[in-house]
Amino acid sequence: MTDKHTRTARDLLDLVGGAANVTSIAHCISRLRLGIADPGRVRTRQVTDHPAVLGVVEDGTYQIVLGPAAVDRVAEAFEKLVDENRVSVKGTDAAGTDAAALAARGAALKAAWKEKNATPGKLLLRRIADIFVPLIPALIACGIIAGLGATLNSLALSTHSSALTGIVPVTTALSQGFMSLIAVFVGHNTAKEFGGTPVLGGAVAGIVVHPGVANVTHTPFGHLKPGQGGVLGALGAALLCAALERWARRRVPDALQMLLVPTIAVALSGLAALMVLMPLAGVIADGIGNGATWLLGHAGAGAGVVLGGLFATLVMLGLHQALIPIHATLIEHQGYSALYPILAMAGGGQAGAALAVYLRARHNPSLRRVIRSALPTCVLGVAEPVIYGVTLPLVRPFVTAGIGAGVGGGVVGLFAQLGLTTGSTAIGPSGLVLLPLLDGTHGLGPAALVYTSGWLTAATAGCAATYVFGFTPAMLADLNSPPGDGNRSFGLIRSDSR
Known part of the structure; x- marks a missing residue:
């Protein structure tokens, strides 16, 4: 017997024009995000009226709000149904021809749709958000474990319990392991998002947190500290690495690409990170921390009214995740x-x-x-x-x-x-x-x-x-x-x- 999530997925697949009209499938904490070849084939009114649907957002991708309790299972069933449908039409020449024609027409419609509903600034913010969104589960887990560790530490100090005292270093290691290397994950995701090789982005971002950075003294800005600039330095270094990699691939002969392209990308972007990006990102990170402290200390009530009152508008536009780098920087520093x-x-x-x-x-x-x-x-x-x-x-x-x-x-x-x-x-x-x-x-x-x-x-x-x-x-x-x-x-x- 089909469960309700599979029934919902089947209904939605039909309403968005079938598997041939779906170009990509993803989901976040509450939305099923679909790439649509031909928006004209989507029956949005019926989608909106479906009992399992809480809302629809048409903004770059076709986003169906299902809520956190259902979105995971509906997305899984939806993807399975799309795969099954596409497999079932393979081997039929006419279907293949129809699908190719649909894809060509849909690509043109999709390009026009994207141009209408996107601006360069908005798209850039979304790409930056896409770097950090996959890190959220680990940030949540580490935050909860850190809170548990702080509670146990307080109990250990008040009760003088040796057992609790021994547990605290364990919770510290569990909560800080990811945070100490978050720059590497940011670099990995940045390269992936901007067309580079993810592991090269992680490699150059790893320079930011490497302890040996403390021995680098001959820079235009003096001595460096491991972790200086944090996620912002890693973001800049990996972004430059991806750009250099794309540049090198267009110019290096095919026979030498495996040897020279990654070397050029990591060496040049890593050098730039040490000489310029880490110090610059450190200044920006300090500015964010000091700015937030000053703002709340001098105008906390007014700032709270403005920030709290306007934040739902950012959520409505899907831009709230672009603030993640700021939050991550504050958590790193404070x-x-x-x-x-x-x-x-x-x-x-x-x-x-x-x-x-x-x-x-x-x-x-x-x-x-x-x-x-x-x-x-x-x-x-x-x-x-x-x-x-x-x-x-x-x-x-x-x-x-x-x-x-x-x-x-x-x-x-x-x-x-x-x-x-x-x-x-x-x-x-x-x-x-x-x-x-x-x-x-x-x-x-x-x-x-x-x-x-x-x-x-x-x-x-x-x-x-x-x-x-x-x-x-x-x-x-x-x-x-x-x-x-x-x-x-x-x-x-x-x-x-x-």
């Missing part, structure tokens, strides 16, 4: 990112707004069903189903959710301004799931109290603002009209309407 908990207030505002919509749409069972499904994941830290399935399609609740998030961000920022800074030791989770990953100037306990207070304030303010200001009389009448009397449309957001 042990936590003080900006991340403020930005996480966006989830509280969205949760409150969704609750208000639920209360106001008493006679709309389909919308209330979406909210019942999406709201728990929002509380636990994934706000996209609420954004794309509830608040953004209704517009006004999205704005009032931002107001709530700004109020919550202002609370967290105010505490930072008063000297009680709250930060996150990892990135990825938000909502209440972020609690074990918190740290700050006064440790986990006060940080968790500040964060929880801010999040609940954001949710309360978002709910109140949405309940009072989130609807016009006409909106309420439409939301609560019988299904046959109105044109209810939830969850469909097109990039060309933003």
Whole structure:
């Protein structure tokens, strides 16, 4: 008997035009991301109306919001169905001819579609985000283990337990192993993303964290320190390595490519990293850290209002992951990112707004069903189903959710301004799931109290603002009209309407 995720995958495959219309398949924490050959063959209205779908985003790729509980299994079943379908048509000349013609026509349509919906700056930010997104699971794991280690260390100091004292070095090794080499992973992913050989990107990024860097004294900027510049230095070095590799492949004879191309790429980019990129990236990283400290110390409340209130807009545009390098740099330098908990207030505002919509749409069972499904994941830290399935399609609740998030961000920022800074030791989770990953100037306990207070304030303010200001009389009448009397449309957001 077919399970519900396979049925969902089969339904979606038919609605997006079949396997021949799918050029790529990927997924993130809540969205199934599809490359589409011919967008005209996609029945978006039916996709949006599917019971398992929380929203649709057309922006470079065709993104179907399914929520974190379902996306993994639906994506797996979807990919399997596509593979089976493509295998079944092999050997049929007519089908092969039709598929080739479709691919040629779809390639032209896709190019036009991308040109319409993408800008160079937006695409660059997404490519940088794609470097760091695969690292998030490891960052989460290491952050949780680091939090556990800090708790055990506090217990060991208070109880004088030799057993706990012996465990602390183990948790430290488990949590810091990845972080000590994160530059290498960043270099690997950078080269892969920008057309180079991944292992060469990792090799040149490894120079950044190599202890022998301390012995390099003859540079235009003086002595170097291992890890100077961190992930930013690794990013720049691997990006240059990929560019040099592509340049060398066009000029080196085929017989010598295996020997000379990697040597040229690593040697020249590595030299540039030591002489210029590491010192420069170190200055930038210090500027980020000092800038964040100054901002929160002098204008914490105002900065919290602005950052918390606007972050959901970045999520809507899919650009929020471009902030990952900044968070990673702060974690490297300070042990936590003080900006991340403020930005996480966006989830509280969205949760409150969704609750208000639920209360106001008493006679709309389909919308209330979406909210019942999406709201728990929002509380636990994934706000996209609420954004794309509830608040953004209704517009006004999205704005009032931002107001709530700004109020919550202002609370967290105010505490930072008063000297009680709250930060996150990892990135990825938000909502209440972020609690074990918190740290700050006064440790986990006060940080968790500040964060929880801010999040609940954001949710309360978002709910109140949405309940009072989130609807016009006409909106309420439409939301609560019988299904046959109105044109209810939830969850469909097109990039060309933003």
